[in-house]
Amino acid sequence: xxxxxxxxxxDNLEGIVQEALSLKAGPFDHEQLGKHKTIGLVxxxxxxxxxxxxxxxxxxxxxxxxxxxxxxxxWALETRDGVIMNGTxxxxxxxxxxxxxxxxxxxxxxxxxxxxxKEADYTEDLFNKxxxxxxVPVVSLESATRHPxxxxxxxxxxxxxxxxxxxxxxxxxxxxxxxxxxxxxNSFSEWMCKAQEEGLVDFTIAHPExxxxxxxxxxxxxxxxxxxxxxxDADFVYVKNWSSFKDYGQVYPxxxxxxxxxxxxxxxxxxxxxxxxxxxxxxxLSSEILDGPNSLVIKxxxxxxxxxxxxxxxxxxxxx
Amino acid sequence: xxxxxxxxxxDNLEGIVQEALSLKAGPFDHEQLGKHKTIGLVxxxxxxxxxxxxxxxxxxxxxxxxxxxxxxxxWALETRDGVIMNGTxxxxxxxxxxxxxxxxxxxxxxxxxxxxxKEADYTEDLFNKxxxxxxVPVVSLESATRHPxxxxxxxxxxxxxxxxxxxxxxxxxxxxxxxxxxxxxNSFSEWMCKAQEEGLVDFTIAHPExxxxxxxxxxxxxxxxxxxxxxxDADFVYVKNWSSFKDYGQVYPxxxxxxxxxxxxxxxxxxxxxxxxxxxxxxxLSSEILDGPNSLVIKxxxxxxxxxxxxxxxxxxxxx
Amino acid sequence: xxxxxxxxxxDNLEGIVQEALSLKAGPFDHEQLGKHKTIGLVxxxxxxxxxxxxxxxxxxxxxxxxxxxxxxxxWALETRDGVIMNGTxxxxxxxxxxxxxxxxxxxxxxxxxxxxxKEADYTEDLFNKxxxxxxVPVVSLESATRHPxxxxxxxxxxxxxxxxxxxxxxxxxxxxxxxxxxxxxNSFSEWMCKAQEEGLVDFTIAHPExxxxxxxxxxxxxxxxxxxxxxxDADFVYVKNWSSFKDYGQVYPxxxxxxxxxxxxxxxxxxxxxxxxxxxxxxxLSSEILDGPNSLVIKxxxxxxxxxxxxxxxxxxxxx
Numbered sequence: 001x002x003x004x005x006x007x008x009x010x011d012n013l014e015g016i017v018q019e020a021l022s023l024k025a026g027p028f029d030h031e032q033l034g035k036h037k038t039i040g041l042v043x044x045x046x047x048x049x050x051x052x053x054x055x056x057x058x059x060x061x062x063x064x065x066x067x068x069x070x071x072x073x074x075w076a077l078e079t080r081d082g083v084i085m086n087g088t089x090x091x092x093x094x095x096x097x098x099x100x101x102x103x104x105x106x107x108x109x110x111x112x113x114x115x116x117x118k119e120a121d122y123t124e125d126l127f128n129k130x131x132x133x134x135x136v137p138v139v140s141l142e143s144a145t146r147h148p149x150x151x152x153x154x155x156x157x158x159x160x161x162x163x164x165x166x167x168x169x170x171x172x173x174x175x176x177x178x179x180x181x182x183x184x185x186n187s188f189s190e191w192m193c194k195a196q197e198e199g200l201v202d203f204t205i206a207h208p209e210x211x212x213x214x215x216x217x218x219x220x221x222x223x224x225x226x227x228x229x230x231x232x233d234a235d236f237v238y239v240k241n242w243s244s245f246k247d248y249g250q251v252y253p254x255x256x257x258x259x260x261x262x263x264x265x266x267x268x269x270x271x272x273x274x275x276x277x278x279x280x281x282x283x284x285l286s287s288e289i290l291d292g293p294n295s296l297v298i299k300x301x302x303x304x305x306x307x308x309x310x311x312x313x314x315x316x317x318x319x320x
Numbered sequence: 321x322x323x324x325x326x327x328x329x330x331d332n333l334e335g336i337v338q339e340a341l342s343l344k345a346g347p348f349d350h351e352q353l354g355k356h357k358t359i360g361l362v363x364x365x366x367x368x369x370x371x372x373x374x375x376x377x378x379x380x381x382x383x384x385x386x387x388x389x390x391x392x393x394x395w396a397l398e399t400r401d402g403v404i405m406n407g408t409x410x411x412x413x414x415x416x417x418x419x420x421x422x423x424x425x426x427x428x429x430x431x432x433x434x435x436x437x438k439e440a441d442y443t444e445d446l447f448n449k450x451x452x453x454x455x456v457p458v459v460s461l462e463s464a465t466r467h468p469x470x471x472x473x474x475x476x477x478x479x480x481x482x483x484x485x486x487x488x489x490x491x492x493x494x495x496x497x498x499x500x501x502x503x504x505x506n507s508f509s510e511w512m513c514k515a516q517e518e519g520l521v522d523f524t525i526a527h528p529e530x531x532x533x534x535x536x537x538x539x540x541x542x543x544x545x546x547x548x549x550x551x552x553d554a555d556f557v558y559v560k561n562w563s564s565f566k567d568y569g570q571v572y573p574x575x576x577x578x579x580x581x582x583x584x585x586x587x588x589x590x591x592x593x594x595x596x597x598x599x600x601x602x603x604x605l606s607s608e609i610l611d612g613p614n615s616l617v618i619k620x621x622x623x624x625x626x627x628x629x630x631x632x633x634x635x636x637x638x639x640x
Numbered sequence: 641x642x643x644x645x646x647x648x649x650x651d652n653l654e655g656i657v658q659e660a661l662s663l664k665a666g667p668f669d670h671e672q673l674g675k676h677k678t679i680g681l682v683x684x685x686x687x688x689x690x691x692x693x694x695x696x697x698x699x700x701x702x703x704x705x706x707x708x709x710x711x712x713x714x715w716a717l718e719t720r721d722g723v724i725m726n727g728t729x730x731x732x733x734x735x736x737x738x739x740x741x742x743x744x745x746x747x748x749x750x751x752x753x754x755x756x757x758k759e760a761d762y763t764e765d766l767f768n769k770x771x772x773x774x775x776v777p778v779v780s781l782e783s784a785t786r787h788p789x790x791x792x793x794x795x796x797x798x799x800x801x802x803x804x805x806x807x808x809x810x811x812x813x814x815x816x817x818x819x820x821x822x823x824x825x826n827s828f829s830e831w832m833c834k835a836q837e838e839g840l841v842d843f844t845i846a847h848p849e850x851x852x853x854x855x856x857x858x859x860x861x862x863x864x865x866x867x868x869x870x871x872x873d874a875d876f877v878y879v880k881n882w883s884s885f886k887d888y889g890q891v892y893p894x895x896x897x898x899x900x901x902x903x904x905x906x907x908x909x910x911x912x913x914x915x916x917x918x919x920x921x922x923x924x925l926s927s928e929i930l931d932g933p934n935s936l937v938i939k940x941x942x943x944x945x946x947x948x949x950x951x952x953x954x955x956x957x958x959x960x
Contacts, residue, residue, distance in 0.1 A: 028356055036668055038696060048394045048416065052386055052423045056358060059384045064699045066692055069393060073709060074688045075918065084922040086817045091918030094930070095937065096688065099917065102942035103692045177406045277419065278395065278411030282404040290414070297415065302422035348676055368714045368736065372706055372743045376678060379704045389713060497726045597739065598715065598731030602724040610734070617735065622742035 001314035003131060004139045005124075006146050007191045013198055016152065017159050020303075020310040027060045027309070033316050034063030040104035041141065042068045044077075044111040049277060050141045050149065053304035054108060057312055060305070066104065070096075079126050093126070097133035106137050106315055113144035113181050115249030121145060122214065137315050139308075145214075147183045150276050151191035153307040157300045158201065158236055161272050166202055167235035168269070172227060173207035174284040175258055176241035179251050184276050185242045186217040193220045206230035207242075208254045214245050227258055234268040239275045239285050261286040265294060272296045321634035323451060324459045325444075326466050327511045333518055336472065337479045340623075340630040347380045347629070353636050354383030360424035361461065362388045364397075364431040369597060370461045370469065373624035374428060377632055380625070386424065390416075399446050413446070417453035426457050426635055433464035433501050435569030441465060442534065457635050459628075465534075467503045470596050471511035472627040477620045478521065478556055481592050486522055487555035488589070492547060493527035494604040495578055496561035499571050504596050505562045506537040513540045526550035527562075528574045534565050547578055554588040559595045559605050581606040585614060592616045641954035643771060644779045645764075646786050647831045653838055656792065657799050660943075660950040667700045667949070673956050674703030680744035681781065682708045684717075684751040689917060690781045690789065693944035694748060697952055700945070706744065710736075719766050733766070737773035746777050746955055753784035753821050755889030761785060762854065777955050779948075785854075787823045790916050791831035793947040797940045798841065798876055801912050806842055807875035808909070812867060813847035814924040815898055816881035819891050824916050825882045826857040833860045846870035847882075848894045854885050867898055874908040879915045879925050901926040905934060912936045 001009055010016050023029070039058045043051065051067070058065045068074065077096055078089035085092065100107055109130050113121035120126070121144040131138045140148055158169065169192055171185060185205075192203040197220065204222040205213070212223075224230040231237065239260055244250045259282075265271065273289050275297045281287050289295055321329055330336050343349070359378045363371065371387070378385050388394065397416055398409035405412065420427055429450050433441035440446070441464040451458045460468055478489065489512055491505060505525075512523040517540065524542040525533070532543075544550040551557065559580055564570045579602075585591065593609050595617045601607050609615055641649055650656050663669070679698045683691065691707070698705050708714065717736055718729035725732065740747055749770050753761035760766070761784040771778045780788055798809065809832055811825060825845075832843040837860065844862040845853070852863075864870040871877065879900055884890045899922075905911060913929050915937045921927050929935055 038699070040692065043393070046394050048388070048390075048411070049419055051393065052360065052388065052420065055386050056384075056423050059358070064696075066695050068688070068692065070688075072392060072712060073683070073691065074686050078921070081927075085920035086923050090920070091688070092921050094921075095917055095919060095941075098938045099689055099941040100692065102938065103696050103945065277415055279415060280405035280410070281398070281412050281414075283406050287401075298418045298422065301415075301419040305423065363713070366714050368708070368710075368731070369739055371713065372680065372708065372740065375706050376704075376743050379678070392712060597735055599735060600725035600730070601718070601732050601734075603726050607721075618738045618742065621735075621739040625743065 001311065001318050002137050004148060004311045004315065005127070005143065006148055007151065007194050013155060013195055013200065016310055017156050020156050020306040023309045023313070024306045030313055031060065031062040033313060034058065034061035037105040037316060038064045038066060038103065039106045039108065039312070040066045040068060040100050041108045042070055042100060044070050047110050047141065049301050049304050050110060054141060054308045056305050057308035060309055061312055061316065079129055093129050094133045097130045098135060101134035101136040104136060105319060106139065106312065107134050108139045108141045110141035111143055113183065115179055115181065115243060118248040137318070139311055139315065142183055145183055146187040148187055149304065149307050149311065150184060151187040152311070153300060153303045154188055154238065154274060155191055155195060156303045156307060157274065157296055161296060162235065164235065166199060168202045168204065168233055169236045169238065170230050170234040171205045171238045171240065172230065172260060173211055173258055174239045174241045174260065175254065176280065176284055179243035179249050180241050182213060182242045182245055185240050186213055188238055189213060189221060190217045193218065196220055204230050208252070208256065208258065210244055210246065210252045211242065212246060228264065228267055231264060231267040234271045237268060237271045237273050239273060241284055259286060260289060262288050262292065265289065270294065274300050277301055321631065321638050322457050324468060324631045324635065325447070325463065326468055327471065327514050333475060333515055333520065336630055337476050340476050340626040343629045343633065344626045350633055351380065351382040353633060354378065354381035357425040357636060358384040358386060358423065359426045359428060359632070360386045360388060360420050361428045362390055362420060364390050367430050367461065369621050369624050370430060374461060374628045376625050377628035380629055381632055381636065399449055413449050414453050417450045418455060421454035421456040424456060425639060426459060426632065427454050428459045428461045430461035431463055433503065435499055435501065435563060438568040457638070459631055459635065462503055465503055466507040468507055469624065469627050469631065470504060471507040472631070473620060473623045474508055474558065474594060475511055475515060476623045476627060477594065477616055481616060482555065484555065486519060488522045488524065488553055489556045489558065490550050490554040491525045491558045491560065492550065492580060493531055493578055494559045494561045494580065495574065496600065496604055499563035499569050500561050502533060502562045502565055505560050506533055508558055509533060509541060510537045513538065516540055524550050528572070528576065528578065530564055530566065530572045531562065532566060548584065548587055551584060551587040554591045557588060557591045557593050559593060561604055579606060580609060582608050582612065585609065590614065594620050597621055641951065641958050642777050644788060644951045644955065645767070645783065646788055647791065647834050653795060653835055653840065656950055657796050660796050660946040663949045663953070664946045670953055671700065671702040673953060674698065674701035677745040677956060678704045678706060678743065679746045679748060679952070680706045680708060680740050681748045682710055682740060684710050687750050687781065689941050689944050690750060694781060694948045696945050697948035700949055701952055701956065719769055733769050734773045737770045738775060741774035741776040744776060745959060746779060746952065747774050748779045748781045750781035751783055753823065755819055755821065755883065758888040777958070779951055779955065782823055785823055786827040788827055789944065789947050789951065790824060791827040792951070793940060793943045794828055794878065794914060795831055795835060796943045796947060797914065797936055801936060802875065804875065806839060808842045808844065808873055809876045809878065810870050810874040811845045811878045811880065812870065812900060813851055813898055814879045814881045814900065815894065816920065816924055819883035819889050820881050822853060822882045822885055825880050826853055828878055829853060829861060830857045833858065836860055844870050848892070848896065848898065850884055850886065850892045851882065852886060868904070868907055871904060871907040874911045877908060877911045877913050879913060881924055899926060900929060902928050902932065905929065910934065914940050917941055
């Protein structure tokens with residue numbers, strides 16, 4: 001594995017999940033692999049789980065870790081070409097990425113979308129430039145349109161907790177007060193669609209009208225605008241808010257009740273409930289579910305380590 | 321030792337002080353103890369000594385260290401239950417603490433009091449919730465009402481520099497321009513009261529009227545509103561400002577001179593002068609004392625490493 | 641080597657360059673040297689290259705690294721003596737430096753000039769106080785008037801890429817929209833003047849009138865106010881903006897074209913182009929040069945590791 005940006009960087013989903021679970025069983029089995037290797041984790045946006053779990057995974061593999069909060073410890077980056085840099089950006093991504101690539105064997109980058117410039121966001125302009133100029137392998141710590149370490153984590157977690165060969169997995173839109181990126185739902189959907197192709201899950205997406213995700217991420221998924229119908233017989237419900245793709249970054253008023261609670265959970269097959277966190281309690285997801293026996297959210301977050309570790313292990317192996 | 325929050329977490333003061341001094345003599349004697357163990361240091365507030373000394377102590381023990389500046393690298397935490405999270409807090413402490421506990425074998429938390437909500441502060445609402453939800457041992461890096469690593473440091477320092485079996489120790493209020501927490505004086509007092517019970521010190525607290533600390537921290541201490549009288553025959557003077565406990569977080573005008581200088585020092589038994597730092601020169605404590613032969617403030621700060629190291633050592637031993 | 645602050649801390653330039661290049665060839669040859677040694681990197685200002693390369697260098701030598709962003713993770717420092725600290729500064733550099741020195745075997749400090757108080761800046765008031773009170777060796781990560789790790793890097797890079805025994809090196813002023821420190825050009829000039837004395841380079845400085853650097857840094861350099869003339873036969877052009885030293889921190893309108901581009905490059909001996917970065921494209925330096933075959937800027941940044949590593953190696957050796 002050279003870079004890790006999307007599900008397309010993984011040949012075989014079941015294979016990587018099983019390898020991640022073997023790392024979970026023996027976290028330090030490969031602690032010589034990363035000796036004398038440095039990973040630089042570059043954050044253009046805040047992060048808790050990704051920040052901590054990726055550091056932990058790298059240290060488990062014996063790597064040296066350098067964290068760079070670009071916005072706070074450094075300065076603003078320019079990404080456009082052909083502009084005279086006489087404004088507020090201090091360094092071009094061409095230099096910044098190349099320099100960081102000189103100091104690190106692997107780089108990680110977290111960057112959120114603008115939610116304003118749809119084309120720049122959906123062509124992954126910033127991430128792709130970073131990869132191009134970094135000159136070393138890059139792992140996505142969440143980009144404008146995807147969060148692949150989260151999605152791999154989610155598949156690992158579903159594999160651990162499933163009670164049938166092919167569980168029904170529902171991605172369910174949820175309310176919020178802010179306009180959030182589509183990165184997590186895009187990515188989850190793209191991974192679940194591939195998992196469905198491999199016969200691992202049945203996948204349904206439920207959201208109010210106007211919240212359709214981009215087609216490229218949802219090929220093969222069943223789509224519904226009715227939460228109650230979608231929940232029927234669900235084994236896993238993945239709760240997440242996102243803003244509109246079509247009317248880019250906008251938020252529509254939604255009159256129906258899309259907040260998952262125990263009453264709605266009765267419609268499911270005693271489904272396990274997932275969320276990538278952070279979650280706003282009783283706005284996105286009810287406290288009674290988060291504190292109840294069906295929630296997997298903490299175990300899911302815990303698995304972030306093994307997703308990061310299997311990815312870094314494969315990237316380290318490809319360095320040789 | 322499971323958690324380290326107050327003097328109640330230590331059975332025998334002399335024992336832990338002697339163990340800390342043995343670590344000072346051989347900092348790397350236990351560097352295998354922390355192998356494959358991770359500590360997460362979570363800061364909700366600024367920190368210099370605590371931040372650096374705890375990192376150093378953990379590294380001396382062979383631990384991996386992850387630092388999380390929650391407010392700057394992450395986001396605001398919700399601590400109240402039963403609220404719909406549609407405001408500015410992004411994640412509930414229930415999830416944040418639980419997730420960090422998944423990545424770390426031990427967590428440290430620094431959090432200042434609000435100085436507004438006395439009940440929340442003095443029930444240690446935030447710290448207790450963090451401990452409850454973290455699911456792993458937690459060491460206080462200063463909480464709303466206590467700073468136990470500082471107090472243990474102070475006892476170590478007094479033990480090193482005392483010239484009689486039972487020195488007289490005076491906690492002396494000092495002026496400031498801001499309303500400061502009671503955490504350091506509460507904690508120092510609670511440790512000195514226990515040290516007094518064990519026959520290690522004689523303990524006096526001096527402060528202007530209105531600055532009484534909460535009774536629960538001062539059992540057995542002699543109390544005075546007259547600095548000059550309190551200083552008589554003192555072997556150690558511990559200088560610190562704090563705001564009112566009774567009229568919570570308020571600051572009263574004080575007409576008498578509470579600034580310790582060489583003139584006042586003459587009243588003592590050539591006392592050593594201590595302060596937890598940071599100190600505002602010539603406001604809280606005179607430069608002539610800070611730069612003079614009686615000041616222990618730098619040696620005291622230096623001992624923060626050994627206080628942290630003995631606590632982490634005991635917590636690591638209890639993990640097994 | 642005890643401290644590393646300027647070219648005066650190096651006896652023999654060719655010797656340190658060759659030692660740096662041997663570290664580049666064997667980065668981990670001395671990884672036992674830093675065992676059980678801690679370096680604290682203290683930033684009062686933003687940093688990318690210095691931050692990452694110094695961490696990397698220290699880790700290559702087996703050191704433990706602690707990073708302290710004093711302004712963000714801590715608080716504002718007072719540097720003046722004799723003031724009552726009743727304002728916004730929370731801790732005096734006397735205590736802060738001394739305490740950090742207790743926790744670290746070596747300290748690094750980055751601090752920019754005020755560009756307002758010329759005397760304080762040019763007497764290196766803050767840096768010198770930090771060294772005085774730290775009590776341990778200090779390496780400059782850029783001070784008010786110098787950036788010696790950058791200048792050593794530059795000499796390493798010139799040595800690697802020179803095609804004649806004594807290449808012509810030109811320091812060329814460049815436009816900017818902000819008033820920048822003189823630290824980088826001062827430091828580069830002071831190193832190149834010494835290199836010229838040792839017969840390693842011919843050194844010329846070109847800048848518009850009014851932008852004269854302080855004499856103390858430019859002894860022996862040829863000076864020119866005409867960029868085109870200065871560029872004639874140049875083997876290396878070092879591009880950098882700076883504000884006025886004479887009219888301290890001011891910026892004058894400059895009518896002539898001081899932006900280096902391929903047209904101007906034709907005047908040189910196919911010169912290699914250097915810049916310390918960050919660089920504002922097409923304001924300070926043209927994109928066509930940065931993206932062309934003559935640019936050394938990324939290789940130069942890469943060499944920051946070896947400059948830091950040879951300095952830390954010598955400082956560690958001097959500790960024993």
